[in-house]
Amino acid sequence: MQTHGAHAVVMGAGMGGLLAARVLAGHYESVTVLDRDALPSAPRPRRGVPQGPHGHTLLPRGGAALEAFFPGLLADLEGRGVPVIRDDADEIHFEPLGHHLVGTAPGPEAAIHVPSRPMLEHRVREHLAALSTVRILEQCTVDGLRAEIGRVAGVRATAPDGPFELDADLVVDALGRGSRTPVWLDELGFPRPAEDSVKVRGAYSSVQLRIDSGALTEKMVLISATADRPTGTAMFRHEGEMWDVSVFGVGGHAPPSATTDMVDFAAEFAPVHVVDALRSAEPLTEPNSRTFPTSRWRRYDRMRTFPDGLLVLGDGVCSLNPTYGQGMTVAAMQAEALAATLLDGPHDLPRRYFRAAAKPIGDTWHLAAVADRAILGGATGPLPWPIRALAPFGDTFFAAIAADPVLLDRFLQVFTLFAPPTRLLTPSTGLRVARASLRRRRHGRTVAPSSAEANEAPVPRRPTAAPAATEAGAGPPA
Ligand SMILES: Cc1cc2nc3c(=O)[nH]c(=O)nc-3n(C[C@H](O)[C@H](O)[C@H](O)COP(=O)(O)OP(=O)(O)OC[C@H]3O[C@@H](n4cnc5c(N)ncnc54)[C@H](O)[C@@H]3O)c2cc1C
Structure with a gap:
């Protein structure tokens, strides 16, 4: 592998920072990751990731x-009791925009691993720490950048024993929603990035429960808000019998913040057997509430000038409506974009990286924005015309896929981010949706297509890009 410099610094040891460091470890002689938190030696929530106790998929x-970044990671998770959903459709209850989609088992190629956020981050951090050229410094708060004319040359930070500076050929801001790059750009005399935004006005309450393993076949229950009901739930069975249960509202509707009230709230739309399981569950934590005002995409990809030696990755570039569960996957896809960009050398790196990362971010952003618009209408604030134009068809589309396995498979490819949303904008998809809509009107209910139509072969779900390989000799930690 080509080496582009002596030292890279990653600010933030959340999901984006850990993945950025993994990529840079193949291209810089050494990589330092800084985080202000004391990083727990076991899977535990921590202050710097306040979203950690909320259900993550x-x-x-x-x-x-x-x-691909950490070969063996998924088996490691499974070995630690993380549930995996493969072929059993009874293990998921998935209800986007008011339509219960039956038969959403992902199959072995696209198995869904359901680690709690603390477990996932802990294992990724351990796998990263096993790389010989990476060091992770905890309890180090980043204070700012060290700049030379026209470029970033390092960082300023404070450790428990005082302030220090690190020189770096490349600095990556992976500070999450607390990213300071817009402010630093100002200080360095560069313009701030333009921002695209969607007003979600979301609020969450989450609690960890122990649910008896015989009480539910589901390992995941996802019920989105609808145009008529601005509330929903995301429930994940994680390690053992431990569940993260979140209830949420969008458009200014806040869920209650006491466990019994949260269950009553879920009872308004969740299946009876799920509510029964919640009522007999044992609370393991106090509920935790948060708000999510706005989805935001900072358009670094559109900037004409940007300092050399600095990149941004993760929520600092794009933070999405969390009810769709896309944030960590988009951070991973940005890391893939970084890996692909670095293969062509370090020249003009910020411009090339931000443009490459804008592709997966844009695909995800548009998918989420169409759903937000379908649920919230004009309350999302101004959005570009393709999103406004597609949103009114959301209900027709989901009614069609609920009845048509071919459409369902195409949708799942897109929803799980294996395929871009444009995969759904084909004449054949349009025709199937129109036929389903006609059948629904004729029969007054959702009707499956004929067997000849339904038998069209589904496309296997798999990644479209192969990320960089693991450093030779660095296997998963024990
Ligand atoms: C309620 C909620 C639910 C979500 N559910 C899902 C889900 O189901 N699936 C999914 O994929 N995504 C989900 N997300 C999004 C996901 O959490 C983020 O997309 C992801 O964590 C982004 O990673 P990141 O590295 O950019 O930021 P983070 O993971 O937030 O990491 C930022 C890091 O920076 C550190 N830091 C901050 N400031 C400093 C400083 N000055 N100095 C040093 N260190 C600092 C913090 O300690 C932290 O470790 C959810 C988000 C929310 C809010």
């Missing part, structure tokens, strides 16, 4: 990317 596309 790793989309299969993200799982595939992580496995």
